[in-house]
Amino acid sequence: MDKIKVAIVDEHPIMCDGISALLSDAIDIELVLSARDIPSLIHELYKRPVHIVLVALYKPDPEDIEMVKLLCNKHPRSSVLILSMYKIENLIFKMIKAGAKGHLTSETNRDEIVEAIYTLRNGYDFYAKTITNMILRNYLNDNQEAEERKEHEKSLSVREMEILKLFAQSYTNKEIADRLFISVRTVESHKNNIMRKINLKTTVDMVKFAIRNNIIDLY
Known part of the structure; x- marks a missing residue:
């Protein structure tokens, strides 16, 4: 089976090296690209396409959402996996709507990153447990609000x-x-x-x- 080709976007080279080291013993995962920002990676992906793009985000920045949306539009065959150091509900939901197929948090470990990469490669979404709970809570709240409005509609x-x-x-x-x-x-x-x-x-x-x-x- 062909290796899963992965690219990493991380503004801190030392952190990028750390993620690379975590993935180095996964024999069917190959790190082929790294970049300090998304625009640089978008250009490189035309020459060296990958299956998964791991984007590390350290602070909330609405511009990141637009960059992820651009990345997903330019390279729709590459699945985007976010690794964020924050858990701001509104920004996480916007990142999902922008096209990210997976989202991990700072509590993640090596095994979860590898599992997320495998899951995305197989065509499924993957979210950290805390984010899954966040999505579920939001869904339930939306449903409750919809039910209340249906009552109003009557x-x-x-x-x-x-x-x-x-x-x-x-x-x-x-x-x-x-x-x-x-x-x-x-x-x-x-x-x-x-x-x-x-x-x-x-x-x-x-x-x-x-x-x-x-x-x-x-x-």
Whole structure:
């Protein structure tokens, strides 16, 4: 079986050497590239493609998310594994959305890194236990919020549901008023009631709610 080719991005050469040493006794893993930043690696990967890119991050930086997204777009056949020294929930979720297939934390060890590399090479995602728990907790919270909003939805009148659907389809207040033969002020009143009942704050929230709850279809 061919070796799993790995690249490492680490701004600290000594840390990069440490990760390399950890992987050196894995006979089916081959470190073929290392770089101090993602843009440098992106250029090198055109000449020497790899299966896995291990990206070490030491401090929270929103720019890293854009760099990971760029890396995933430029080299979609390389799976990105993040090793971060922080556990900031919002940034971790954004990193996953950017395309990272795996995420480890500072508590990781050599065996977990190797397991993550094997898992990603086989086409699956891999997350450290603490991050898996974070994802699960977020999923449960989202589900609870969705259930609460469904209960709110039941409190909407037929007319309010009709107006909600039209707002979600990008109709303006005037267009809704003309379509339903009511005044613009009445439309605004219904809109305010809808947002109060469902606990929404903006028209954008109304659109998201309508999509999430299949009140409108996306084509």
